Amino acid sequence: DDDKSATAMPEAAASCLSCHGASGRPVLPEVPIIAGQQPAYLERALKSYREGLRNGGPALVMSGIAADLSDEDIKALAQWFGEQR
Amino acid sequence: DDDKSATAMPEAAASCLSCHGASGRPVLPEVPIIAGQQPAYLERALKSYREGLRNGGPALVMSGIAADLSDEDIKALAQWFGEQR
Numbered sequence: 001d002d003d004k005s006a007t008a009m010p011e012a013a014a015s016c017l018s019c020h021g022a023s024g025r026p027v028l029p030e031v032p033i034i035a036g037q038q039p040a041y042l043e044r045a046l047k048s049y050r051e052g053l054r055n056g057g058p059a060l061v062m063s064g065i066a067a068d069l070s071d072e073d074i075k076a077l078a079q080w081f082g083e084q085r
Numbered sequence: 086d087d088d089k090s091a092t093a094m095p096e097a098a099a100s101c102l103s104c105h106g107a108s109g110r111p112v113l114p115e116v117p118i119i120a121g122q123q124p125a126y127l128e129r130a131l132k133s134y135r136e137g138l139r140n141g142g143p144a145l146v147m148s149g150i151a152a153d154l155s156d157e158d159i160k161a162l163a164q165w166f167g168e169q170r
């Protein structure tokens with residue numbers, strides 16, 4: 001598909017798209033839209049999941065995914081999703 | 086301003102707008118855009134804050150605000166912000 005962002009999609013983004021939606025529209029109603037979200041917020045949310053500051057239900061899924069992400073991964077993901085529309 | 090949504094703004098929304106932005110654009114970069122977000126996600130996030138499932142930094146602000154919200158308030162807020170663009 002056409003390149004929707006200035007930066008290439010980070011490899012780690014592939015695992016996000018299964019729930020958050022390749023087109024920026026999430027698969028499930030309880031999953032947040034992250035396309036176009038504030039990068040600084042996405043970065044903080046991912047770090048909150050990585051550090052186990054968010055608990056309950058879906059947070060378990062996100063904590064598992066975020067556990068493997070480096071600060072650089074998180075910055076690149078936050079930047080890329082922030083650019084999506 | 087013109088009525089941007091089918092439903093009237095819930096009274097409780099006033100306290101959200103100070104950070105999340107009256108125009109749907111947040112005041113601070115780390116504050117998420119909630120205008121146009123999935124209502125079911127907003128509802129779950131508010132309940133997570135109310136039940137203390139989210140911790141660390143800004144979560145303290147949100148937990149304080151969410152503590153006073155009833156299920157009906159939360160549903161109305163999630164619905165209204167979901168309709169904003």
